[in-house]
Amino acid sequence: MLRPTRQATRAAFRGAAAAAFLAATGLMSAAQAADPAHEAKGGMPQLDFANPLTTAQVVWLAIIFVVLYLLLSRWALPQVGAVLEKRANRIQGDLAAAQSAKASADGAVAELTAATQQAQATAQAEIAAALAAANEAAAGQAATLNARLDKQLAEAEQRIGAARDAAMGALRSVAADTAAAVVTRLVGSAPASGTVEQAVDAALAARRG
Amino acid sequence: MAAEGPTIDALSQFMLTPALGALGHSVNFTQANVFMLAAAALTLGMLYFGARPAAIVPGRLQALAELAYEGIYNMCTDQIGKEGRIFFPFVFTLFFFVLMGNMLGMLPYAFTYTSHIAVTFALAAMVIVLVTVVALRIHGLHFFSYFFPDGAPKLLAPLIVPVEIISYLSRPVSLSIRLFANMVAGHVMLKVFASFVVMMAGAGVIGVFASAAPLALIVVLIGFEFLVALLQAYVFAILTCIYLHDAVHLH
Numbered sequence: 001m002l003r004p005t006r007q008a009t010r011a012a013f014r015g016a017a018a019a020a021f022l023a024a025t026g027l028m029s030a031a032q033a034a035d036p037a038h039e040a041k042g043g044m045p046q047l048d049f050a051n052p053l054t055t056a057q058v059v060w061l062a063i064i065f066v067v068l069y070l071l072l073s074r075w076a077l078p079q080v081g082a083v084l085e086k087r088a089n090r091i092q093g094d095l096a097a098a099q100s101a102k103a104s105a106d107g108a109v110a111e112l113t114a115a116t117q118q119a120q121a122t123a124q125a126e127i128a129a130a131l132a133a134a135n136e137a138a139a140g141q142a143a144t145l146n147a148r149l150d151k152q153l154a155e156a157e158q159r160i161g162a163a164r165d166a167a168m169g170a171l172r173s174v175a176a177d178t179a180a181a182v183v184t185r186l187v188g189s190a191p192a193s194g195t196v197e198q199a200v201d202a203a204l205a206a207r208r209g
Numbered sequence: 210m211a212a213e214g215p216t217i218d219a220l221s222q223f224m225l226t227p228a229l230g231a232l233g234h235s236v237n238f239t240q241a242n243v244f245m246l247a248a249a250a251l252t253l254g255m256l257y258f259g260a261r262p263a264a265i266v267p268g269r270l271q272a273l274a275e276l277a278y279e280g281i282y283n284m285c286t287d288q289i290g291k292e293g294r295i296f297f298p299f300v301f302t303l304f305f306f307v308l309m310g311n312m313l314g315m316l317p318y319a320f321t322y323t324s325h326i327a328v329t330f331a332l333a334a335m336v337i338v339l340v341t342v343v344a345l346r347i348h349g350l351h352f353f354s355y356f357f358p359d360g361a362p363k364l365l366a367p368l369i370v371p372v373e374i375i376s377y378l379s380r381p382v383s384l385s386i387r388l389f390a391n392m393v394a395g396h397v398m399l400k401v402f403a404s405f406v407v408m409m410a411g412a413g414v415i416g417v418f419a420s421a422a423p424l425a426l427i428v429v430l431i432g433f434e435f436l437v438a439l440l441q442a443y444v445f446a447i448l449t450c451i452y453l454h455d456a457v458h459l460h
Contacts, residue, residue, distance in 0.1 A: 043220075044220055044223065044393075045220060045221070045223040045224045045225060046223055046324065046325045046326050046327065046389070046393070047326070049327075051225065052237055053225035053226070053227065053237055053239050054225060054325070054327050055327065056236075056237030056238075056239060057225060057237075057239045057241045057242055057322070057325065057327065057328065058327050058328065058331045059237075060237075060238060060239070060241075060242040060245065061241075061242070061245060061322075061328055061331055061332075062331065064242065064245045064246060064249055065245075065302065065306060065332075065335075067249070068249040068252065068253070068302055068306065069298060069299065069302045071249075071253055072252070072253065072256070072298055072301060072302050073298030073299075073302075075253075076252075076253050076256035076257055076260075077256065077278065077297075077298055079256065079257065079260035079261075080256050080259065080260045080274050080275060080277075080278040081278065082260070082263075083260050083263045083267075083271070083275065084275060084278065084279070086263065086265075087265055090265055
């Protein structure tokens, strides 16, 4: 929508300029043809101050310059200045918006970092607590198990001792019987009951010692 | 305005003639003033049509108008200081009045009003009057210390003060003659070499071929003249800024 209007503006501007130029040159050449009075007299026309046109153009220069100055300073230049100011304001506004967006993003990042750190700390604490609890439970279980095992061990040792003692007792009577039988077979008569048992006891004591 | 006969008529292009018919004749409105109006219209049109789209991303004409505005604005603030903002419209008017005059003068059949010493001197006199008024307004009678630099030996005052006064008064002369002489010289040269082309081409078969040399020179000169047109407008404006700086700050 902007493009055709700008082109139209440009075309109109060009047309106006061309028309002004043609009109000016047309009027000029007509005036030149109609005015043969000022032919070259030798010397520069610029220094021909006898010609009233030389000073007249300065009067018109003053008028045109003052009007141009007033139009430029009051009308045309402020328009361009307003466009430039508008752009500067827009850029300033955009920069401020970007600044605030950056600030909020930074805040969000800080918040996120804090939350992450807090979560990590909580998780660490929970892990530590769980580990401690597990360790404690394991230690307790190990202690009870040890106690039970120790008790069973002691019972077992006790049973082994009793069994050995029983076996030992049985061994003594078996040894005495055997020795009495052997003696009876060899000698033909049974030995006195006390002697065989004494001898077995002495032999057992010698083995043990 | 072609050369008439075998003589080279380089000066008739500067001849003033009344424009706009009988009305213009009665008020001595010359073709120079027609071109001044054209220059004013072009300057105003450039700014008006440039500023009208008011786009954030400027088009070509808007970029031109903004470049003109910011270029002259920066020239004022750089040269004069922050007070330069007050003089910005004046320097802008001056620069574009001179630039458009020089540039319009490059069109065929056009009249170059900056080739008239009366015009350039009037502009320069306006600058110097403004500079003096500004200096007197800001510094009062202290302004006259401008003609005697600080720290110079008092004994040399009779020598320094007249020299400084002459230098101050010669400013409008140099300002106006620089522009006037540049424009006249360029246009006379173009006219002379153009006359050579016509004269040589009329002198037979060899002349037709030989006339290529001055023609080539004209092509170069026209490019050069465009440079001079811009440069002289810039020089006029920047010297005005420097004089205004002196007026605002003294030394």
